[in-house]
Structures are given as structure tokens and as C-alpha cells.
Amino acid sequence: MYRTNGGAATSFGVVGELKGPLWFKKRVYSDYRMDHADVRWKNNHTVSINNHKINLGEGETYSD
Structure with missing residues (x-):
């Protein structure tokens, strides 16, 4: 999870990615107009x- 900042004309956002093999990543979460992430695992998946x-x-x- 990390926070993004698009500059003066846009708001903050939150992005979540899973690491894959080698340098590959898969984006599983992207939310605009957020500055934090409340992450809770419900089970293994x-x-x-x-x-x-x-x-x-x-x-x-x-x-979003």
C-alpha cells in the first residue's frame, strides 16, 4: 500500500499492489481522494x- 499525490490539481490516492515473480506487480486496490488505508485480512484470500x-x-x- 502506498499513497499517491498527483500534484496541485488533484487529490491524494491510495494504491495497493501484490508482488509477483521477478519485477511484476498486480494492482488490486486503487482509491482516489483518500489519504490512508485501513487494511484487515479476513482469511488467507x-x-x-x-x-x-x-x-x-x-x-x-x-x-474508484
């Missing part, structure tokens, strides 16, 4: 980020 449930085992993602 499901994570809740800012009250958005994402089932990583099914390949789900969230983008």
Missing part, C-alpha cells in the same frame, strides 16, 4: 481495505 472486501483468490480488484 480475502482482505478488507477501507471497508471494500477483495477476494484475491478469485482475482478480484477494486478501483
